[in-house]
Amino acid sequence: MKNKDKLSVQTQAALSELSKKILHVEEFKEYTKSNILCPFEVACLVAKKASVIIADYHHILSPSIREHLMERINKDLSECIIIIDEAHNLPSRCRELLSTQLSTISIDIAIKEAESTGFKDIGSSIKYIKDAFEKLSNLKLNKDTRECLITKTDLLVEISKFIDTDQLINDLFFIGEKIKEIKKRSACTHIANFLINWQGPDEGFSRILKLNRTDRGKELLTLNYNCLDPALITKILAEMSHSIICMSGTLTPLDMYKDLFGFEAVTADFKNPFPHFNKLSIIVPDTTTKFTARSQDMYKKIAVYCSSIVNEIPGNSAIFFPSYELRDRINFYIQNLCIKTTFLEVPNMSKDEKSELIDKFKSYKNSGAVLLGASSGNFGEGIDIEDNILKCVIVVGVPLDRPDLETQELIRYYDNKFGKGWDYGYIMPAIIKCLQNAGRCIRSENDRGVIIFLDQRYIWDSYFKCFPKDSNLRITKEPIKRIKEFFENKENILS
Known part of the structure; x- marks a missing residue:
């Protein structure tokens, strides 16, 4: 150049x-x-x-x-x-950027890197990290406790029994540079950076040891240093x-x-510029994906609602589920009830695969088709389906994060800092996903469509209050009647 x-x-x-x-x-x-x-x-x-x-x-x-x-x-x-x-994604993106994790798989790869470059002594030193992982696991985890909080010193003390941590970090970086002459990334470099980050602050972070299993059933230990405070970047x-x-x-x-x-700001809240009578928003409080209520009968009931709704829509529909697993369980019944062609989103689709699926989906705009995906998946937000091709969006259940230790720590931190841990750390992130899903339907002032929130929890005060004031939500267990009236009268101003 x-x-x-x-x-x-x-x-x-x-x-x-x-x-x-x-x-x-x-x-x-x-x-x-x-x-x-x-x-x-x-x-x-x-x-x-x-x-x-x-x-x-x-x-x-x-x-x-x-x-x-x-x-x-x-x-x-x-x-x-x-x-x-x-910018609704900014808090999670900031937290992810400052978070890091280390698994026993990465440690095993690093050992092989050291041995393959002729430094077996450093490979033996790396094994001390794995020994520390396993000792902490034996002390703190069992078949009933699969994750636990640990301290900074828990790990460092175990490693320092065998080798100086700073020396180990230098050795890891040395091997990493050797490996990068052959390939782009090195597990040794990753471990070195993890150990440096692990020595970082406690405030605004959680340290969690987890015991999982791989797809092949092998035990997998991960140590997570999770950021809880996006203001560490944004401020x-x-x-x-x-x-x-x-x-x-x-x-x-x-x-x-x-x-x-975490910074002072002038705020401005603008009204939706699209005609409110072009959108029908309904809460159907007759089903739930709440964990304690999940059963085959509930899955079938949800499938009946979804199928009867999309069968009535004059065009294409999209249904978003809290997870792919739930989608597949409910889709088992939808396949026998839905009269329209269905498309299944799959995780980690490439850009070309997403474009191809959407193009096929659009080609059914006259006869109508149904896209079934996950709320946090490829199509839950950030995709425009123009020309009013999408006439209906159904949000099944509430896409809450798993109530694991990481989520509990986030709730605790926000509760201590703002007094609103449950809202900020659990409910609002789920509602924002719902609103993003719903936003796929109406993309211009000329579009008309139906939004369905299918779960009884949406009428609970702790959830209902989170919807924007101009949501104009209707609550009914008989959505078909409302939907027919909406599409039959194009000038209908909803009452």
């Missing part, structure tokens, strides 16, 4: 051409690769003269990535206005940048996000 510190003629020509266009990232990559240029290097050169830069969360949230990026593009964060779209970001604008269609309640982000 450069010739004696000067840009090559080919690079200069590409920059001139790109300055006249706004390209999608895939188009940008295709253009640069076709000109035998590095997409990243060219993107940095283009960004130097750009007034607006679109990037992934990590480019700004990660201190190391942010620092490197700003240096490469000759920008100063203090002169940047950061606009964060879909610093607000102080360093010129200003931050956080926006989302589900940034509700605003006071909660002010608390979570």
